[in-house]
Amino acid sequence: FVGMILHQNPSCDWKTYGFQLFPFPALETDYHNLELERLKKSQTNWGDPQHIYMPPFPQATPFISRRTSRFGPPNHVLTVQRPFPLSHGTTTLGFIFQGGVIAAADTRASAGGLVACPAVHKITPIHSHLVVTSSGSGADCMLWERILIREIRLYELRHKRRLSIRASAKLLSCMLHPFKGTDVCVALTLGPRVIYVCSDGARLQGDIISVGSGSPYAYGVLDGGLSWSLSKEEAISLAREAVFRATHRDAYSGNNVDLFHIDFLRVLHETYNVYPTFKGHSLNVTTGKW
Amino acid sequence: MEYLIGIQGPDYVLVAADNVAASSIIQMKHDYDKMFKLSEKILLLCVGEAGDTVQFAEYIQKNVQLYKMRNGYELSPSAAANFTRKNLADYLRSRTPYHVNLLLAGHDESDGPGLFYMDYMASLAKAPFAAHGYGAFLTLSILDRYYRPDLSRDEAVELLRKCVEELNKRFILNLPSFNVRLIDKDGIHDMEKITLIAK
Numbered sequence: 358f359v360g361m362i363l364h365q366n367p368s369c370d371w372k373t374y375g376f377q378l379f380p381f382p383a384l385e386t387d388y389h390n391l392e393l394e395r396l397k398k399s400q401t402n403w404g405d406p407q408h409i410y411m412p413p414f415p416q417a418t419p420f421i422s423r424r425t426s427r428f429g430p431p432n433h434v435l436t437v438q439r440p441f442p443l444s445h446g447t448t449t450l451g452f453i454f455q456g457g458v459i460a461a462a463d464t465r466a467s468a469g470g471l472v473a474c475p476a477v478h479k480i481t482p483i484h485s486h487l488v489v490t491s492s493g494s495g496a497d498c499m500l501w502e503r504i505l506i507r508e509i510r511l512y513e514l515r516h517k518r519r520l521s522i523r524a525s526a527k528l529l530s531c532m533l534h535p536f537k538g539t540d541v542c543v544a545l546t547l548g549p550r551v552i553y554v555c556s557d558g559a560r561l562q563g564d565i566i567s568v569g570s571g572s573p574y575a576y577g578v579l580d581g582g583l584s585w586s587l588s589k590e591e592a593i594s595l596a597r598e599a600v601f602r603a604t605h606r607d608a609y610s611g612n613n614v615d616l617f618h619i620d621f622l623r624v625l626h627e628t629y630n631v632y633p634t635f636k637g638h639s640l641n642v643t644t645g646k647w
Numbered sequence: 648m649e650y651l652i653g654i655q656g657p658d659y660v661l662v663a664a665d666n667v668a669a670s671s672i673i674q675m676k677h678d679y680d681k682m683f684k685l686s687e688k689i690l691l692l693c694v695g696e697a698g699d700t701v702q703f704a705e706y707i708q709k710n711v712q713l714y715k716m717r718n719g720y721e722l723s724p725s726a727a728a729n730f731t732r733k734n735l736a737d738y739l740r741s742r743t744p745y746h747v748n749l750l751l752a753g754h755d756e757s758d759g760p761g762l763f764y765m766d767y768m769a770s771l772a773k774a775p776f777a778a779h780g781y782g783a784f785l786t787l788s789i790l791d792r793y794y795r796p797d798l799s800r801d802e803a804v805e806l807l808r809k810c811v812e813e814l815n816k817r818f819i820l821n822l823p824s825f826n827v828r829l830i831d832k833d834g835i836h837d838m839e840k841i842t843l844i845a846k
Contacts, residue, residue: 530698537698537743553675558698561668563676573673 446609448571448600449479449490451551452579453564456589457620458551461596462490463571463603463610475612484509487525488617492569493556505529523562526552530560571603571610578602593618649694650782650822651681652810653750654803655762655775657796659831660752661803662762663811663841664692665782665822680826685711686721687834688754691731694779695747695767703745707731724753728763728771736769748779754830778810785817786810800829808841815843 449462462479465472479498480490483506491498508528512520520528533556553559553566565583567575578599587595597614604610648669653662668679683691683704689711693704710730715721722730728751738744749765764770764777776790789810798806804827811825827838 530701534698534702555670555697557696558702559668559670560698560701561676561679566675567673576673 445493445569446607447479447492447569448567448575448603448607448610449492449569450565450567450572450575450579450596450599451490452566452583452592452596453549453551454583454587454592455585456587456592457618458488458549459592459596460488460490460617460619461600462492462615463600464613464615465604465609465611466495467609472611478615480615480617482617484519486619487522488619490568497556501529501533504532508532522550523552526554526560526562529554530558534558567599569603569607569610571600571607574603574606575599589618589620648820649681649780650814650825651692651694651748651750651777651779652783652786652790652807653692653752653762653764653774653777654790654794654798654806655752655760656798656800656803658754658760659800659803659829660754660760660762661800661807661827661829661838662690662692662750662752663807663825663827664694666824666826666840667822670697677824682826682828683708684835685727685751685753686715688830688832689722689724689727690752690828690830690835692750692752692779693747694749695745699745699747703734703747704749707734723755723758724751724761724763725755725758725773727751727753728761728765728773732765732769732771735765735767739769750777750779752830754832756832760830781820782810782814782818782822785813789813804838811841811843 446467447463447465449460451458451460460480464475464477464479466474466477477495479492480488481502482488483502487509489502489505491502505525505528509520509525533554537557550562551564551566553561553563553568565576565579567579579595582595582598593616596616600610600614604612604614649667650665651662652664653660655661662682664681666676666678666680667674668676681692681694681700683693685691685708691704691707693700707727707730711722711727731749731751735745735747744767746767748767749763751763751765752761754760762774762777764772764774764779775796776794778786778790790806793806793809807827814822823843825841827841829836829838
């Protein structure tokens, strides 16, 4: 779960890519001026460049165009080469069983090697019966959740009926389509269905979906223990176990486990502490005491 | 990673696609359908980049339906294939090309059955048999060896099964099940799914 991007490469001007960002004035931040203002302020600080006073966040993933090497010269080179594309620093999962739908996620927001926040809400209720789990860039996910909430509510007001679950997923997928290439990935856990929507356009409905860097570990536990006829307590403990195992192995997932159970009537929220995984003193996250 | 195959007979077209929807190293779905029904007698099989496949295929699907609504009759498979190719070509040199590989299979009253092979480079070829994906390297020679223009339907399914067993034996990735459909003058028929036990 990559935290907010605070430092942008000044040579990366997204206006030159010409994306149509129509009615989102909030996104029209002028990064050039921001940089210049910072530099001006630093003149009073004995001329030190401002950026050395900021924690060492990694270079923001450049706003690269969709096709880098195939149809044109690569605009920016990613600094770290991965053996396979590792998706975002989080573990989220959702599955269906006889008692409804369970959505679970860890609560760690990481920015490179730093834990930016240990108590983030990655699962957001967006409607009375809909819940969204998010992974990827934190700012993007928050934005798109709010946009989706707005659009679903507008549809409901205009047409006097609820937008169906698959239609909500398709709406999000179509809204994300112009932003292909950015790092958003939203796994929707809706009503009696689990649907995976990704910013690269994928939209999959399934019975078990897990998203994030910890998802292989979560799949391992889920695939072994999941069946349709689980009771509610068994399903909750299975989801908790899956996220816990993922946080144990994955560096970018950790802290607490957020769990949502949707049983067609209401959304029930519980948070469980994951067993602290560092040696020495153990901190009780809820009470704040060692 | 993904595999499509089509075999044209004297009065039918047999098509099959694998059922795996993958995201990097994870199989997210085991029963994903890669065939899109354009009209009563035309099927579009679409593989390629994650979002592009569904977006492009649904765009073509809705446009073919729109043509029928506007003009009262359906597009022929050849016309639909050329329309699809034109769209691919138009987007090819834009900033947002669609990276999709397609097989379009259909049956026309006057022309008979047709199988069209399309590439992400907007190439179009009408072929008696065709395949997409890494699996094509393994199975095209089998199709070359055993294909005859007058194959019966059972023989075509048998040929398809041969190809799929070869994939099971030699292909590095696990493709356990395949959707199979047959198109003839009576429309699109779902055939029995081919499911293989991993060796």
